Amino acid sequence: MFFLEKWAKTVLRCSFVIFNSFLSLVLFKQIWQSIREQWLGVILIAPGVAIAISALSEFGVLQGIEWLTLDQIVRLRPKEAIDHRITLVTIDESDIRFAQQWPISDQLMAQMLYNLAAKQPRVIGIDIFRDTSIEPGRAALTRAFQENPNIIGIEQVFGDRIPPPFVLAELNQVAASDLLLDRDGKIRRGYLSMGPQQSFGARLADMYLRQEEGMLETQTFSQDESIFPSLTEGDRGYVSPRTDFEGHQTLINYRGGLEAFHRISFQDVIENQIPEELIRDRLVLVGTTASSLNDVFVTPYSSRFLQPFQHAPGVVIHSTIASQIISHILDDRPILRPINSVTFHFWVATWALTGAIAAKILAIYTSSIFRTLLITTIGSLILVGLSLSGTFQGFMIPVLTPFLSLVSSNILSTNYESRKRLKQINQELAIANEKLANYSRNLEQEVGDRTAELSATLKDLQVAQISLVQAEKMAALGQMVAGIAHEINNPINYISGNVAPARKYVDELLGIIDLFLAKYPDSEIEEYLEEVDLKYLRYDFYKLLESIAKGAHRVEDIVLSLRTFSHLDESELKQTDLLKDLESTLLVISSSRITNRDDHRIITLEKKLKHLPLVECYPAKINQVILSLLDNAVDAIEENFRKNRQIKGKITIEARSLNNQQIIIQITDNGVGIPENLLSKIFNPFFTTKPVGKGTGMGLAIAHSIIVEQHHGLLSCRNTEDGHTEFTIVLPIVHQLYLTSLTPFKS
Template identity: 35%
Template structure:
């Protein structure tokens, strides 16, 4: 169970790292207020995108515009005119009249008439300005209405982008007295006729009015003084039914036009400068259109009445921890989808469709929630979604870079660039090309590995292959494949050069020289030394990307590949054999120290292979010469051997004896056998030691290769390719005794 969990954690490590990291960064950005203006923008956009609501006939406006003022032939409305207007509206029997005009002082001699109207109209509400930085910013209410508690504050809250999205429900003046907002006063007058009154928790009818807080919605550290609410606008400018003051004064209004309505009187003239920007002001294709103050108060009045009577939504927001979980969720979605589709092309249809659907779900869910009255953090969620996708993409790109770095251990940078950056580099298909092929193999390592623990085998192979890969990369070879302890290297694919064969031979010599480093490490680990054989061939093959769209391998196909393996099969440890075609390509700089004509399986005519001892200028690499001094044994050691046919051991057993011996070679004498039955040169054999002093090791298998060294009739030389440690120790001890006698 724990292993499965660990595997799951590792497999999804990109998601586990990216999701909380991106979420934390987005939350920090949000707390610093860097996303606030964007969140306001989405709020405004959703506000404009909402379906148009039907008009609220319960609230109407009497507007005073420039034509009305011009009709009066004076710059301000006289007290007498205002008194006449109010009396006309009283006759309509409205539930409330809201006078959104400052009247803290008498204007002219008609104030007595206006005072009578103020005194005789209990459902009339005046205004005062409560909030201000100085006394000059505060406007007192009409004294008579103040005494009768018929005054509301018309203060609005303007956000940093100069838009009105919230307003006061009530607030406290400089004297510490609570002042209801102008809109709340009017709404309560209307609801009183419906038998609805607020309780102490501001439950009014069907609605619970909760105060705005500093971090509600997209706000960060907002000034939440007083009791504020977010404005749920019904529409933009000119949404509410409006008639002009002149029409009222001239009795051009139907008799019962204002009955049981809330009538707001407000100045909409350009000269009044009573204009504010709202969420409906911004559009992409037109200049911002402000809204008059009286229209904003009409929206607020309608909002309170509609919420109390019709249960119309009030804007709400989730708690901070809940919003953090929302952001975390979308960060997880972005990371998960990108991680799941990480192996698909960035232009793949699946990625495109999933991206569109995910974005649609996020924006759509935010829009639906907005219609229901919930202000969700869409911008932080969207940024989290996109950032997580980018983060996972970057993580995958980093992984690809790491893969490329690892790939670069086996291929030089030019080869990697050709495969990964060339438009044709990764296409399926191949081409005929003349290249040089190098194969290498550790002699007898398979038998050796059977005596070791798997962990030790892997450790040895990793170190050996790492050393060889460094050399191959240095000589710009392409490692096509690791096959256990075998390596297949290409020179001339995918990038072809004139000196491919020369570099292949130089690389082979350098690889044999690098075995000293490998065997030093083997000695440190208390293991027997390793020996490697290398075969090289040059010929025409088909090279390219082989496989399918899901699984592709860059490789080569052709009989020249098989021939290279045959040549390598003739080698003994420390030996390099090349074909005649390779020698022609390399020329005189190849140091040939021997040659042999062989007839490999699958080849019709015999071929000549050449043993290389080094390569001259410009590489100047030479293998150290190793002369095996065979000691004549005072008493032959009986053996039993069988010839290997490929990987199979022949059933026929032959008897013979060692007459000469060294640590790496031996001369074998076979009696009563015809020359045709002698093992052919370069044949592999398996033998067992039978006579004293090695008879107790008779069960230990020793592997060797028949050499081409000439000897007397009935004899042949062998080179050991694999010896068990016990046999190695016994042979060394025996040779040491012979040397001292």
């Protein structure tokens, strides 16, 4: 029993553990699924970019650009104060002219050293190679070297070796002046020692510091790795396998150029015109600044914004190394240290992750372009600020490589998020399209029916619109024509009304002339009458009066025709004498398009008009139809003129009554004709055989509507056997609003 109870507890405990493990696994899968969906881009992009940028940096691809970036960071630092512990004695072009030779003689060199030593400096460094004696003054210079143990000369150790002055070598007062050039030709590093030999700047600094109160006379600060750690392979900025790490090297923390130190000219020293405070208890370096001697180098301060390019003399670089050591020991001024590889890779990875995460978070708030610009701008400002502040603490923090990491991960992450969002939108669109397709299938038949109905309605509205426009045009034309007719009628009445009185007055005047000649004959008057030909004047004047009377009568007829055509205020249904309307319409078309043509082509108008009974109609609309048909006939003839210049145009209009129930009007022309396959379409709205821009396709449709729908008549067209085109109008004499058919008419 006890065994069973123990076994049951064990099984229960194991089941609980298995259940917890299963639950943890399920929760882990859910969490991982959520992370993968939301942060997969960041997880993939950030490490990939970090590895790629780090690899490029390891191969030295980015080293040159990184150097230039760090140079700019160094130049951005505030200007430092002049180092009052160091004074430079410079030899420029004017000093060489003063010495009258180069190298300067041993005599002048000895005089300079004695004058400087008299001011009690701590150390005197001579940055001038002096491996041979320059007479005169060899003995004086040797004595100066021997009497001043604080004088340090130089030699070149690497490359083409240049030995030091023999006397100084025996006294062990020599240091190496070798300088380190990076692959771009700039000096960013300096030697502290080269094997057993100290560098020039380090030797001078140590000698200066040994004379400082509380310092040991044998202490060598520059060689202490705990104070000045040496550059090693893998330090960032110097990862190329071609980098030379021989000797004890350090980064140079420049103060600036020549302006960072007090300067005295060689001539002033020789003439002993030097302030004592610039020499006493100081480190004094003697070197050349003359450009002709080519002892100049490129440093990070050589190129400055909006300033000319400046080389740094070698004496300035040695002074800077000495100042760097002294200031670090006495003032705790930081020395520059590059970051190591582990820190560098972590730094690059951090900025790659920052760019990817920032792009992910800002994706829902900003556009891709603005997001990239925002992240790039803020990131670059932070990087520059961190790197600049790092130089104040002695750290050279890379800027370019993390910036490239930030920008690359930001761009790739932005692109990933955009593609992801686009894919999501496409999926949503696919779902929406499927729904729309379903709606479309359900509504397709209804939409088709509705579309057909709307199309028919639209067509009817277009026809009605154009009909209204045409009606308005005809009404406006009628009003204008009536007004013109009225204005013309008044002066014509004056003319025609005064012809008869004029004839009477002329008769009386001529009678008086005849009576005067009979009663009072005079040779001079008779001679004048023969000269003006009174008989011809009498005859011709009566002819003129007759012409004036006929012209006035013709104008009265035209005015009457215009008034008849216009039918102003006669838009109602009324009984009309269509013969008068036909005559007036023919007069209008003849005046406008048939007679006095610009092309001088002949179009004859033949009228076969018989007596017609009064017809109940809308006269203005009938005139519109007749005018439209005649206008089309002239257009067809003009088109035929362009094809055959020899033909003469002819239009025939015939009108007659039929069975005292209908009247027939036929208009025939010898124009280009209408193809048989188009005859059934010519009365359709918007159909035209004219070129584009020459017709609306509504003239015949409106005419058909006026005759058939408004007058319950017939309008037809056919091609005659002789190739002419004939339009036939059939109108009921008595208008019947509900008439559905007419007696069939056969031509």
